[in-house]
Amino acid sequence: MFKPLHIDKPSPIVSLTIEGRPVRVRAGENLALTLLQAGFRHTRLTPVSASPRAPLCLMGVCFECLVEVDGQPNVQACMLEAREGMSVRLQHGARRAGDVHDT
DSSP: OOOOOOOSSOOOEEEEEETTEEEEEETTOBHHHHHHHTTOSOSEEOTTTOOEEOOOSSSSSSOTTEEEETTEEEEEGGGOBOOTTOEEEEEESSOOTTOOOOO
């Protein structure tokens, strides 16, 4: 489906978890593409109808690739690089009122 660009210098491999499943990927890989390559067909379920949504624009415009990263909800997967130890969960519906994080 997706192929990485050829790069002159190989990147180190990092380990992260997606929905509790260990995944190994090159450091710096786009997280949205990592999810797709790992077999996840959607990144979130909509709040009203629970319809599955997946990455669309891959440039931070559409907000279809929202996931929870290291406990923080509503993170755009397409705008984040994979890093060692990252914990990713698919997002289900709207976040709870108490899920406010300072950035």
